[in-house]
Amino acid sequence: MPGLREKDARRSQPLRGMRIVEISSYVAAPLSGMTLAQLGADVIRVEPLDGAADRTRRPLADSGTSLYWSGLNKGKRAIEVDLSSERGRRLVGDLIVAGGRRGGIVISNSERYADLTFETLRARRPDLIHVLLTGRRDGGTAVDYTVQAATGFPLLTGPENSTQPVNHLMPAWDVAAGLYLSVGLLAAERHRLLTGEGQQVRVALEDVALATAGNLGYLAEAQLGSTPRQRGGNYVYGSFGRDVTTADGERMMIVALTAGHWRDLLGATGLTDVVSALASALGADFAEESQRYRHRKVLGELLAGWFETHTLAEAETVLRATRVLWSTYRSFTDLAADGARLLRENPLMAEVRQPGVGRYWAPGSPVVMDGEQSPPAASPLVGQHTDEVLGTELGLCATDLAMLGETGVIGSHDEERDAA
């Protein structure tokens, strides 16, 4: 397969030679594109004139530049096209079907443009790979917040005594859906490499949540179990773990999954004899996970009592000598404190210079290939690569580009905005 072999590919860039057009917004589809860009794919994000709806999404830098957008589009190229015009959509369609063996791959979260649907584009390029995120499987809309509500988790999340739904802040379904899109795309591209056939890949946000609820046993339990699962607060379900507060007011999460963890935890906190006496009195064997779970509250209170009389430093010292799973609770402010010391210590993070934002520590790819990972790159400006992409990929000359710019079909990088 000439042109696809990349003998000189850096180890962290196994997807070099793959070109993806992304017409997207918000979290899932952009994360899918960025994940593949971080593994070496050339990902071209198509923006409508002046940028998509999520271009200004919070949180914002003082300049008004979106830190959210900047985070989800690192290392992509961006072109600015009037998607409300037929000529603009034609250009984007041309770009999707171009690129030979490298191209013919599109990621989108929208079916609003009839000339950019799977069916229309496949008629132009039979081996097209079209990756589409929808809210519901039938194409209906949904977002992480509504999918959360629909699929059970918020009614079991949060304090034990709560009667309110507690949404998870982390947009877990968006993130998982974005990664499922990437898995589907890579599976389809493998199939195309081996057979020459294209495919459509569809993932619905709601299906991702239902599949996860099923995969983890929640749906089976509700179908088969006689007693509905209750809220468990920060207790670990089915094993032993809970949060505790130290004498100096710090919060920690302590988890003992195995009999070894449990022995270590009792030894470290000097609770071995007390817990042994309790086990005898209760007729329980705390070497068994199910027994630790059943008696988690009394065991938890004994443990919490130890932490209440020891400082974080004392607790850390004794826990470091054990196999117990534990961590202090850190805020995002803690992670950024002291010149982002904690972030700088992790090789995942590197400093990027983002126009409109300045310098900050951002994550590269969490996927490490042969010990190498892609460092983070800045995200593009609106229209930063319009001329470059349309020139190189579609062979448009300077005259063509100027005319398209003058008639408002495309937008280009604004030098003044970059300088600002």
Add this chain to the structure above:
Amino acid sequence: MPGLREKDARRSQPLRGMRIVEISSYVAAPLSGMTLAQLGADVIRVEPLDGAADRTRRPLADSGTSLYWSGLNKGKRAIEVDLSSERGRRLVGDLIVAGGRRGGIVISNSERYADLTFETLRARRPDLIHVLLTGRRDGGTAVDYTVQAATGFPLLTGPENSTQPVNHLMPAWDVAAGLYLSVGLLAAERHRLLTGEGQQVRVALEDVALATAGNLGYLAEAQLGSTPRQRGGNYVYGSFGRDVTTADGERMMIVALTAGHWRDLLGATGLTDVVSALASALGADFAEESQRYRHRKVLGELLAGWFETHTLAEAETVLRATRVLWSTYRSFTDLAADGARLLRENPLMAEVRQPGVGRYWAPGSPVVMDGEQSPPAASPLVGQHTDEVLGTELGLCATDLAMLGETGVIGSHDEERDAA
């Protein structure tokens, strides 16, 4: 590439012809293997004698069979080997490096066996693809609960007036890490198809959480922002959305991301004039997302007041005629109610017959390929495929298998257990 072309592959099975050995437990690595199995890969889970630690993890069926394990290992084959014996580990190593172009791929969450590490196995097969999940990048241990604590989200999750950390119940980092493992594996296998070179793929659970916190802008905001982000309860950050309670006590999540959603929401609830008067009085323009976010509480209370005086049925009727994003809050019990009606209506779900559990509705793959998805399959029993796999893949004959069984190196499917 003869042997790899699968002209007759069903559309939903693009990974047919890929064989993966999985030595794993808990969520992330098993989910990675299952995700690829659902796309057609032959995934062989290696169990120690009597099964891994997670074989009995809650929730459980009445028979004691783990619904959790059954959910995360659907459609795999399982072999039972004494991993504490050198002969057993040698067999597993043989299996990993066997399989020609199909094989040489392993997913694991453990480096405890020196003869099954990347370095040892690569010495036996240079084009090995070795996919490893760790807790921390340095190989240190961590689980979803401790990673949550370490990476900021629990201190912003939960009720606005809470001062406690609120862990998310959904093991979001496990799920995301499992999907990143699959993305890395597919990227590495593509590279091997094109160049013949193998690779090691490593993903740390903590890196996945930090990367996500960075990608979504939380880390940048904490580094650059002067005001730390506050808990927002179930209000949507940066836009307009919140939970409400209906006159009949049902809970709903209502989200208006765009100006169109917002107009529709006001129209549906008859609040257009009131909100217009409020906008004038406040000098605000609620067509702007940032203004809706700034005044979310007063707008939220007006909206909540409407829902408090209308039943769920009334609210659903008016919202169905709009573009507003909304959902009722459902419990897992709700999803399973009425013979799992809601699950049966979704083509994602199908009925499986799981030995030790019975029949229930389980999810297939949320990745739909050309309109096809893999239906869910039952998960294997401990040792169900030991003889089949070692016979076919390693060419062991009945005499070899009997001797290995008698000397306790391998275990095989127990007919009595199956019948029970």
